[in-house]
Amino acid sequence: MIWAKEETLSRQEIEAIQLDKLQKVVARVYEKVPYYREKMDAIGMKPEDVKTLDDLKKLPFTTKQDMRDTYPFGLFAVDKSELARIHASSGTTGKPTVVGYTKKDLDVWSECVARLAVMGGATKEDVCQICFGYGMFTGALGLHNGLEHIGACIIPASTGNSEKQIMYMKDFGTTLLVATPSYALRLGEVATQMGLNPQTDLALKTALVGSELMTEPMRAEMKKLYGDKLVVTQNYGMSELMGPGVSGECTELCGMHVNEDHFIAEVIDPVTGENLPAGEKGELVVTCLSKDAIPLIRYRTRDITRLMYEPCKCGRTTVRMENLSGRTDDMLKIKGVNVFPSQIEEVLLNTEEIGPHYEIIVDRKNHTDILTIRVELAPASMTDDYKALEKIKLKLRGSLRTMLGLDAIINLESPNTLQRFEGKAKRVTDNRKK
Amino acid sequence: MKQLTVFIENRMGRLEEVTDILSKNNINIICISLADTSEYGMLRMIVSQPAAACEVLCNSGFSALLTDVTAVKLPHHFGSLKKLSGLLSSNSIDISYMYALTSGDDAAIVIKTSDNEKAEALISEEYEILGASKVYNM
Known part of the structure; x- marks a missing residue:
């Protein structure tokens, strides 16, 4: 099912909407946001200079640093009295980035999320358990409002207390799970430890995952846990742009459709x-076309992807962004080689002798970078034979060398010893920065 | 006879955790073998109730399994181990590992070979094989 007619317009129609909205939003930020006006004046650009979509390229970028510099409300284009809600990013380093929504912004947000929920298989009959942390984070309320908008039933379970989560899932007949991919996997593990069979004791049909990168092997792992019938799609967004709702995968699983009448990618x-x-392939830059409160122009997401304009088999004509292959700031440079943690994850998840959880540690000893990867032995690979365990390590080292061109130290550990994450996973420790 | 094998990474307190679980479940360790490997090791033990021990350890998140091994009583004099190893090698049976087991005044060993059944048949002609029920109750 396709939720909105805007998802199937011709390229010409989409671009006409985008140009009209772009001209209006640029004029509005120039008038209302001194920070943007100064940036445009500095390069001698006026809103009238945006005559075609191509002129977007001439506009300056907005970065996370700009948001920090104008903390908290410096980039807002409406008076505070117009705001209906404020969200903020976690802000692990420094001040959080603050975003606001007018009543209309909240409606657009619900509409955007509704579209990608529907393209991921959600229906009004679904019972949706939202295992994102509620609070300042946009993920939980974003999915909450979007799923409510299509008429589904919401269980605002939030994160934590995994046993209770499983109890809700089982007793309330949850059919749709919203979680990070790692927490979705964790919940499956907990269900199994509780003596349940996630495939037969739970009614889960759909998983909408987001807020961290999901690799293909992770999707396969989820289907292995919850059953092959589980439809797992991921969606994309970030609080600066709106929260979830920028793009999402349809069930054809060939990239994430961008809500192009609201965003230019x-x-x-x-x-x-x-x-x-x-x-x-490069860094994704997004312009918000429909946000009144804080319409960012050319926001640098630091996410690495590529855009595919060919129409999709699902019938949608909106541009698709390839599933992310990492973040520009997650990229590690080890012995001069560019390494994305997602590449390592892919190798680990393709090695069936070990479990899906891992930790990457980078050290520098005697001016040489050392990559260490902690992994868990899969319970089924337990053996009484040292040689068999060494063979697993050698195999993993070999696959990593093929993928990265680097040698890694593999630390094999018992199942359930590595840390599990309920929100965004922090799996990389770079000791070189200390 | 069953040996309990537990995978433990080389980290302070791991051995204590395993032995704590066993003691809380009233499981007696008859003998034990652990080598000084660098990152992880396999803790090999003969315990009083191997199946129960394996279950409680697995339920506590450890990787554990049961392996077939043979306990052989060896006379306490020169050359008895030599004779035993010669018996196995001349019949093309590999010794995977072995460790000692106390048995009153006599010496005994726990042995894992490439072919336990054949090895037991050969050994039993020359030596006393200690039965599981006897060893578990030592």
């Missing part, structure tokens, strides 16, 4: 800032 070279041709 571009891909740039993260080093030079130049726009890249369609199909090339």
Whole structure:
């Protein structure tokens, strides 16, 4: 099912909407946000100079640093009295980034999330358990309002107390799970430890995952846990842009459809800032077309993806962004090689002798980088034979060398010894920065 | 006879955790073997109730399993281990590992070979094989 007619417009129609909205939003930020006006004046640009969509390239970028510099409300384009809600990012380093919504913004948000929930298989009959942390984080309330908008029933379970989560799931007949991919996996583990069979004792049909990167092997792992019939799609967004609702996968699983009547997506070279041709991989840059409270122009997401404009088999014509292959700031440089944790994860999840959880540690000894990966032995691989365990390590080292061109130290540990995460997973420790 | 094998990573307190679980479940450790490997090791034990021990450890999140091994009583004099190893090698049976087990005034060993059944048949002609029920109750 396709929720909105805006998802199936011709390229020409989409671009006409985008240009009209872009001209209005640029004029509005120029008038209402001194920070934007100064940036545009500095390069001698006026709102009238935006004559075509191509002119977007001339506008300056907005970055996370800009949001910090204008903390808390410096980039807002409406008076505080117009605000209906405030959210903020976790802000693990420094001040959080603060975003606001007018009543209309909240409606657009619900609409955007409704579209991607429906494209991921959600229906009004679903009982949706939301295992994102409620609070300042946009994930939980974003999915909450979007799913409510399509008429589904919401269980605002939040995170934590996994046994209770499983109890709700079983007793309330949860059919749709909203969680980070790692927490979805964790819940499956807990259900199994509680003596349940997630495939037969739970009624789960759909999982809408987000807020951290999901790799294909992780999706496969989820289907293995909850049963092959489980439809797992991921969706994309970030609080700066709106929260969840920027894009999402349809059940064809060939990238995430961008809500193009509300956002313009571009891909740039993260080093030079130049726009890249369609199909090339680079940093995603997003312009918010429909937000009144804080309409960011050319926001640098630091997420790495590429854009695909070919229409999708599902019938939608909106551009798709490839599932993320990492973040520009997650990228590790080890012995001069660019390494994304997602590449390591892919190798680990393709090695059946070990479990899906891991930790990456990078050290520097005698001016040499050392990559150590802690993994758990899968319960089924337990053996009384040292040689068999060494073989698992050698196999893993070999696959990592093929993927990364680097040698890693593998630390094999017992099942359930590595830390489990309920929110965003923190799996990389870079001791070189200390 | 069953040996209990537990996978433990080389971290302070891991051995204590295993032995704590066993003692709380009134399981007696008859003998034990642990090598000084670097990151992880396999704790091999003969215990009074192997199946129950394996279950409680697995339920506590450890990787544990039961392996077939043989306990052999060896006379306490020169050359008895030599004779035993010669018996196995001349019949092309590999010794995977072995460790000692006390048995009153006599010496005894726990042995894992490439072919436990054949090894037991050969050994039993020359030596006394200690039965599971006897060892578990030592």
